[in-house]
Amino acid sequence: MQTTLGRTLHALGLTLVILFTMFPFYWMVTSSLKDQSDLLASPPVWLFVPTLEHYGEIFADQKVVNAVINSLIVSVSTTALAVLLGAPAAYALARFEFRGKQDLWFWFISNRMISPIVLALPVYLLALQVKLLDTHLVLILIYLTFNLPIVVWICTDQFRSIPKELEQAARLDGANQWIIFRKIYVPLGIPGIAVSAIFSFIFSWNELLYALVLTRRTVQTAPVIATSFMSGYELPWGKIMATGTVIVLPVIIFALLVSKHMVRGLTMGATK
Amino acid sequence: MSFLRLDNVVKRYGDHKVINGVSFGAEKGEFVVFVGPSGCGKSTLLRMIAGLEDITEGDVSIDGAVVTNVEPAARQVAMVFQSYALYPHMSVFENMAFGLRMVKTPQPEIERRVKEAARILQIEPLLERKPRQLSGGQRQRVAIGRAIVRNPKLFLFDEPLSNLDAELRTQMRVEIARLHRDIGATMVYVTHDQIEAMTLADRIVVLRAGLVEQVGAPTELYDNPANTFVAGFIGSPKMNFLTGTVTAAETGRVMVANANFVGGSLVIRPRRGGVPKVGDMVIVGLRPEHLDLASPTPALQLRTDFAENLGGATQIYTQPKDGEMITIVAQGRPKITPGETLTVGVAPEYVYLFDERGVAV
Numbered sequence: 001m002q003t004t005l006g007r008t009l010h011a012l013g014l015t016l017v018i019l020f021t022m023f024p025f026y027w028m029v030t031s032s033l034k035d036q037s038d039l040l041a042s043p044p045v046w047l048f049v050p051t052l053e054h055y056g057e058i059f060a061d062q063k064v065v066n067a068v069i070n071s072l073i074v075s076v077s078t079t080a081l082a083v084l085l086g087a088p089a090a091y092a093l094a095r096f097e098f099r100g101k102q103d104l105w106f107w108f109i110s111n112r113m114i115s116p117i118v119l120a121l122p123v124y125l126l127a128l129q130v131k132l133l134d135t136h137l138v139l140i141l142i143y144l145t146f147n148l149p150i151v152v153w154i155c156t157d158q159f160r161s162i163p164k165e166l167e168q169a170a171r172l173d174g175a176n177q178w179i180i181f182r183k184i185y186v187p188l189g190i191p192g193i194a195v196s197a198i199f200s201f202i203f204s205w206n207e208l209l210y211a212l213v214l215t216r217r218t219v220q221t222a223p224v225i226a227t228s229f230m231s232g233y234e235l236p237w238g239k240i241m242a243t244g245t246v247i248v249l250p251v252i253i254f255a256l257l258v259s260k261h262m263v264r265g266l267t268m269g270a271t272k
Numbered sequence: 273m274s275f276l277r278l279d280n281v282v283k284r285y286g287d288h289k290v291i292n293g294v295s296f297g298a299e300k301g302e303f304v305v306f307v308g309p310s311g312c313g314k315s316t317l318l319r320m321i322a323g324l325e326d327i328t329e330g331d332v333s334i335d336g337a338v339v340t341n342v343e344p345a346a347r348q349v350a351m352v353f354q355s356y357a358l359y360p361h362m363s364v365f366e367n368m369a370f371g372l373r374m375v376k377t378p379q380p381e382i383e384r385r386v387k388e389a390a391r392i393l394q395i396e397p398l399l400e401r402k403p404r405q406l407s408g409g410q411r412q413r414v415a416i417g418r419a420i421v422r423n424p425k426l427f428l429f430d431e432p433l434s435n436l437d438a439e440l441r442t443q444m445r446v447e448i449a450r451l452h453r454d455i456g457a458t459m460v461y462v463t464h465d466q467i468e469a470m471t472l473a474d475r476i477v478v479l480r481a482g483l484v485e486q487v488g489a490p491t492e493l494y495d496n497p498a499n500t501f502v503a504g505f506i507g508s509p510k511m512n513f514l515t516g517t518v519t520a521a522e523t524g525r526v527m528v529a530n531a532n533f534v535g536g537s538l539v540i541r542p543r544r545g546g547v548p549k550v551g552d553m554v555i556v557g558l559r560p561e562h563l564d565l566a567s568p569t570p571a572l573q574l575r576t577d578f579a580e581n582l583g584g585a586t587q588i589y590t591q592p593k594d595g596e597m598i599t600i601v602a603q604g605r606p607k608i609t610p611g612e613t614l615t616v617g618v619a620p621e622y623v624y625l626f627d628e629r630g631v632a633v
Contacts, residue, residue, distance in 0.1 A: 163355065163357065165353045165355050165357035166357050166359060166360075168322075168324050168344075168351075168353070168357065169351070169353060169357040169358075169359075169418075170359075170370070171323075171324070171343075171344045171345060172322060172323075172324075172344045172345060172349065172350060172351050172371075173345065173370050173371035173374055173418075173422070174345035174371055174374035174375055175345075175370075175374050179374070183359075183370075184359065187361045188360065188361060
């Protein structure tokens with residue numbers, strides 16, 4: 001009896017949490033499929049005839065298509081660079097002893113302690129002076145400074161969990177440092193690398209503040225475009241929601257693709 | 273010159289000396305076992321030979337070449353780790369082939385050597401499996417196979433059997449001995465288990481606190497331990513010790529007084545020919561298996577505490593009037609009642625004598 005009641009309450013609680021977290025997403029997707037009169041109806045309508053009108057509108061808008069492409073360029077480049085640079089750094093932090101290691105470790109994460117808005121103006125002025133405003137590169141560079149620490153932290157932890165004997169065995173087998181990293185640490189660190197890549201991609205994809213400050217026309221990213229609809233006296237909810245849905249899709253696809261690598265127990269069988 | 277030579281090797285971590293100047297040589301084809309209690313530095317010493325630990329002072333040479341500052345791979349040694357250290361994401365075949373691939377061995381040669389090693393170790397059906405699909409004993413075989421395929425100058429084993437259960441340990445012990453016989457390679461084996469040391473070794477190196485206590489063939493260490501540490505470490509159950517005072521001494525004949533001896537004293541023939549001074553404190557060593565309940569010439573009187581019946585033999589624990597418990601191993605199942613006083617004999621050639629510091633005399 002007790003367990004049945006417990007299970008029921010458990011399920012109920014979980015359902016509430018899921019409803020609470022999923023509802024905004026549900027509302028966004030359904031709103032993007034409503035026509036203007038359904039959108040503004042009060043009380044809100046739950047049953048309606050879906051329309052793809054807003055999607056047609058945004059895909060006809062070259063600005064939106066360009067923004068999605070810009071976002072893709074920036075996010076993919078940032079994520080690739082963050083992993084390419086972060087994973088070797090994490091390996092060094094996990095396995096080598098060198099002077100200032102602990103300080104470096106702390107310093108890596110310290111830039112995440114500062115509120116992004118504090119740095120926005122200095123970064124803007126810097127970008128202005130080196131003539132990087134409104135380029136993909138400036139966004140990639142600034143996102144890297146935010147994403148590298150995350151990649152380094154997650155991967156360091158992951159690499160530390162790999163038994164040291166594996167590296168020693170490989171050294172005796174004649175593998176050099178680079179081969180050990182590539183053949184032992186990367187394959188076994190894939191879960192950590194995958195998680196950090198997802199974080200990195202989501203951050204770069206959704207980032208609004210710096211994208212707003214550092215871009216003008218040419219490299220506006222998707223979140224910038226979505227908010228740009230909210231101007232003047234007009235609030236084209238359908239268009240905003242459709243853009244929002246389109247923005248969320250790549251993240252979900254990327255996360256689904258990568259998440260199959262997020263498995264535990266890769267090092268099972270190595271020792272004992 | 274020895275095939276493997278350690279020349280006054282020292283390992284220091286900061287101010288802490290782990291290896292305290294070890295010199296030792298092993299001949300080609302010899303099976304050498306480093307044995308000692310945990311923390312004695314035996315694994316560190318092995319890792320220094322492998323090149324996984326830096327050598328603070330001294331030199332290591334293999335096959336006539338000093339390798340003190342040579343990279344592990346270039347030393348042409350193979351090591352079997354206590355934890356096996358198999359590459360978990362690679363198949364058994366790839367685990368064994370990894371070292372060969374590193375030196376760009378042609379694929380047909382890799383296949384030939386891996387298959388050959390798999391045949392020797394009877395793991396041929398497992399070649400496509402991942403380490404996680406193997407049992408402990410199978411993993412251990414793969415780890416050994418990984419060492420064999422590289423055809424190294426020197427095999428190093430770091431407590432390879434300590435993760436296995438008792439039955440499998442015995443089985444693998446025999447297989448390692450057979451492997452040594454078949455391939456005839458030089459092997460250095462680290463263990464804290466004196467039975468493994470006794471059964472596998474051509475020569476045993478007994479280590480304590482980073483120092484070599486004694487080097488010798490298993491029987492030599494058993495028959496002629498250099499000190500109480502080696503005497504207590506080699507042999508199972510461990511040697512019994514009684515402290516006594518010398519009451520009379522001449523060459524080849526020392527009389528030692530102790531309340532547990534029949535008549536209060538025992539005449540001992542020192543095995544190393546030493547002559548202690550009258551009044552000196554000495555330690556008398558007696559192996560449990562040498563104490564004889566049926567001896568016509570009793571030497572000790574001991575009060576029984578309890579007895580363990582092992583089937584073929586019985587271990588009797590007795591409490592002497594002073595000092596630690598004394599163990600007796602008796603064949604068969606003698607009838608023992610707790611509290612009973614036993615008179616026990618021992619052949620004169622089986623009595624060991626050590627001076628106050630524990631050095632054999």
